[in-house]
Amino acid sequence: MTSKSLFFKLMKEDFKTRVWTLAISILIFFFSLIVATAMMISFNLYEGSAYSYKADLALNFISYIDVKNPFFGMIFIVLALVMAMSGFSYLYSKKKVDMYHSLPVKREVLYFIKIINGILIVLIPFIICEIVASLLILANTGEIIVITSALWSIAEWTLLFIMS
Structure with missing residues (x-):
């Protein structure tokens, strides 16, 4: 039986070894969502007509x-x-496998911890950057449909990522 405190301690330790993947995820979503949205706003303000640029x-x-x-x-x-390779890279080292499998935790729980951390490392920066980008668009257009479509796309991408 795994205690709750051990489960969260193992999640924390796994996160410490995979903090570089969080940095990559943050950078990718920052540039692909926030910076791209700012460039989209700038381009539409410069190139768009005065009447239809918001729409x-x-x-x-x-x-x-x-x-x-x-x-x-x-x-x-x-x-x-990247999450799969970073989470399960310990399987290619005999010392690491012996250390992980000597812990008083079932292998299913170790697998579950790696999967949950991988999902959280990707989805939390995505959700935050998506919300910031949609707020940038909302501030420039005033159209509330942007928020509803952003929430819908967050749900769609989350489901697709979890299924992959």
Whole structure:
């Protein structure tokens, strides 16, 4: 039987060894969501007409974060592979395998900890950056549909990432 405190201590220790993956995830989503949104705003303010730039900006952002965009699909596939390789890299070292399997924890629990940490490391920065990007668009357009579509795309991408 695994106690709750041991479960969370193991999650914390696993997170400490995988903090570099969190940094990669933060950087990828910062540049692909927040910086790209700021550039989209700048481009639409410069190139758009005075009457339709708000609607065009909102539609461009909605199509950018949509689940049909292959750019984010590739990002999530690459991050899923990185999370799997970083989480289960201990299996390629006999010393690490002996150490992990000597812990008084079932192997299923160790597997579950690696999976949960991998999901959290990717999804938390994604959700935060997506919300910040949609708030940037909302501040520039005033259209509330941006928030609802952002929440919908967060749900879609979360489901697709967990399934991958």
